[in-house]
Amino acid sequence: SSSFDVSNWSRLASLWPLLYGTSCCFIEFASLIGSRFDFDRYGLVPRSSPRQADLIVTAGTITMKMAPSLVRLYEQMPEPKYVIAMGACTITGGMFSTDSYSTVRGVDKLIPVDIHLPGCPPKPEAIIDAVTKLRKKIAQESFEERTFRPTRTKYPNLSSPHRFVSIVNTKKYKKKLETQ
Amino acid sequence: MNSRFKHTDPIVVSMGPHHPSMHGVLRLVVVPQGENVIDCKPILGYLHRGMEKIAENRTIVQYLPYVTRWDYLATMFTEAVTVNAPEKLANIQIPERASYIRIIMLELSRVASHLLWLGPFLADIGAQTPFFYIFREREMIYDLFEAATGMRMMHNYFRIGGVAADLPYGWVDKCLDFCQYCLPKIYEYERLITRNPIFLKRVKGVGFISRQEAINWGLSGPCLRASGVQWDLRKIDHYECYDKIDWQIKWQTEGDSLARYLVRIDEMKESINIIQQALKLLPGGPYENLEGRRIAQEKGRMNWNSFNYQFVGKKSSPTVKLPRQEHYVRVEAPKGELGVFLIGDDSVFPWRFKIRPPGFANLQILPQLLKGMKLADIMTILGSIDIIMGEVDR
Numbered sequence: 001s002s003s004f005d006v007s008n009w010s011r012l013a014s015l016w017p018l019l020y021g022t023s024c025c026f027i028e029f030a031s032l033i034g035s036r037f038d039f040d041r042y043g044l045v046p047r048s049s050p051r052q053a054d055l056i057v058t059a060g061t062i063t064m065k066m067a068p069s070l071v072r073l074y075e076q077m078p079e080p081k082y083v084i085a086m087g088a089c090t091i092t093g094g095m096f097s098t099d100s101y102s103t104v105r106g107v108d109k110l111i112p113v114d115i116h117l118p119g120c121p122p123k124p125e126a127i128i129d130a131v132t133k134l135r136k137k138i139a140q141e142s143f144e145e146r147t148f149r150p151t152r153t154k155y156p157n158l159s160s161p162h163r164f165v166s167i168v169n170t171k172k173y174k175k176k177l178e179t180q
Numbered sequence: 181m182n183s184r185f186k187h188t189d190p191i192v193v194s195m196g197p198h199h200p201s202m203h204g205v206l207r208l209v210v211v212p213q214g215e216n217v218i219d220c221k222p223i224l225g226y227l228h229r230g231m232e233k234i235a236e237n238r239t240i241v242q243y244l245p246y247v248t249r250w251d252y253l254a255t256m257f258t259e260a261v262t263v264n265a266p267e268k269l270a271n272i273q274i275p276e277r278a279s280y281i282r283i284i285m286l287e288l289s290r291v292a293s294h295l296l297w298l299g300p301f302l303a304d305i306g307a308q309t310p311f312f313y314i315f316r317e318r319e320m321i322y323d324l325f326e327a328a329t330g331m332r333m334m335h336n337y338f339r340i341g342g343v344a345a346d347l348p349y350g351w352v353d354k355c356l357d358f359c360q361y362c363l364p365k366i367y368e369y370e371r372l373i374t375r376n377p378i379f380l381k382r383v384k385g386v387g388f389i390s391r392q393e394a395i396n397w398g399l400s401g402p403c404l405r406a407s408g409v410q411w412d413l414r415k416i417d418h419y420e421c422y423d424k425i426d427w428q429i430k431w432q433t434e435g436d437s438l439a440r441y442l443v444r445i446d447e448m449k450e451s452i453n454i455i456q457q458a459l460k461l462l463p464g465g466p467y468e469n470l471e472g473r474r475i476a477q478e479k480g481r482m483n484w485n486s487f488n489y490q491f492v493g494k495k496s497s498p499t500v501k502l503p504r505q506e507h508y509v510r511v512e513a514p515k516g517e518l519g520v521f522l523i524g525d526d527s528v529f530p531w532r533f534k535i536r537p538p539g540f541a542n543l544q545i546l547p548q549l550l551k552g553m554k555l556a557d558i559m560t561i562l563g564s565i566d567i568i569m570g571e572v573d574r
Contacts, residue, residue: 031319033311035316095246095249103230120334121333
């Protein structure tokens, strides 16, 4: 274990989300506060002011009118801060990605996102799963990265089951197949 | 002391789109002078997603997932009005079992909506505890919905001609159990809240709407019924099978926030009563008849039991061609009169799909109600009008 395990643990065990929601995903987020899916057991206490929050779960469709407000809220949160893009509307625009003239197609056009959480709306168990994955991600943070966190970087899971396989196209096919 | 405050200029405060109460993204530009509110201007549009324009490029069945995102607390009503519009336009009758299932689902949705109105309303006033209590009941309603439709919130359940799937085995018993459980809980809410002196001080006499004003502003729903007008679309339009069930319109005469609260609590009890009666009167029979009619019409041409189709488990709903007519249908949503004005164009896509949301019309009275009130009354009045920004902005 390293010296930043303690600091990582202290941050992941008490993520305080901003009580933010525009649309239907917020109702699923709010039912996490209820007693059936209790998110206080993960240390999440919802805060109304962005100055006191360190996690923003963008719950609900972001329209072009709401976008500056969201970016301002994100900028008002103090570092270190994390973002969970909740619901299909905030990942790619969701069901409004084809014909809507005012929806922002994905909140990662506005703010850097750590966890994308699919669903329309995602069940509260799925939101808890996203929080768990965010905790695991925070646990792997190191001090050197803290001063420089590039946006829109994908952090692959260290213990991924996929193996890297080289390109299979060897260009040595049988001549018969090529002429057919 | 008083003379110093007489010369303070009024300041303009923007209670911006993000504020701690859970009323969605509504921006109120408030002009207070000290603690009194002089003027208030609501600014909408922070959730405008272009629902009506999207409707012009979708068939009704393709559009059904979108409509639950208007009023996401009472989702069955939005589906009901979207499906009623082509049904009345093309004059499609639905089987009786489907009508009763719709009534049960609509009234469950009404209870769910009023419960989730109650939680944030009291949380804004300062009582945080009922918020946890309502989620207990609302989770049970969600479980019932998930068993019947597959989704907790955004069920894509209603179809033109009936409902998408029949109720699962044992659902009727579970729903009766829920009704027997929920009714004493509503009485518990009344015992805890209604005679609480702090609550009464906050809510009594606040936001008074007179009977004539309520009619002039075009309010609907509990706001109208709390001002003494006995107007309930379920009794006036005689839609679905509400006439076969014995129930009363709940109304009050005072017109303040306390009256609106009492109307909604009484409506919850009446909805439980309607659900219990409808469950006992539920007939057998088909739950949807457009599919059966289409199969009967194509009996000679398509062989649905042949090799190509015999393992197809999912029925595709037939697409209805909307005739070149216009029509306005409405339902009594928990927030008021939710209406859809549909202009068909003799194709599968509507020409114009105009949504009349209850929250949009009810929100217009807010500036007038707030003049002369204290800052703390803003959230009480806004909560008692019961708006949801998904349908106000569409």
